[in-house]
Amino acid sequence: MKEPRLQTLYDEIGGDKIEELVNAFYPRVYADPNISPLFEGDMHIIMEKQRKFLTQFLGGPALYSMEYGPPAMRHRHLPFEITPSRANSWLRCMKEAFDEVGLSDHPAGEMFFGRLTQVAGIMVNSEEDD
DSSP states (O other): OOOOOOOOHHHHHOHHHHHHHHHHHHHHHHHOTTTGGGOOSOHHHHHHHHHHHHHHHTTSOOHHHHHHSOOOHHHHHTTSOOOHHHHHHHHHHHHHHHHHHTGGGSTTHHHHHHHHHHHHHHHOOSOOOO
């Protein structure tokens, strides 16, 4: 007899929806003057890393770790000046992307966005410039 497997947020949301979210999110990020300076380099590479991270973050395959090692997101972001307003800009872009792809109305969307809100808070490593 097979043991029942707990369903993850990844199982509920699915890889296709994560792909849609990443595709809706990054054009917003690159257009936002408050946070776009933090995202240097090829947007497609950054999008692929984000897709792999979110897959793993939501309980799917460990795609990010298999390629890049443990996520350690706070440590990886320390070289970048992440202020509270930049974290809020990131969350606003993410919320708009959630709305665009229908995750705001998805049963697992609220929990997913709540987890991202926690991550955004953890990433803050600088005060606002006066």
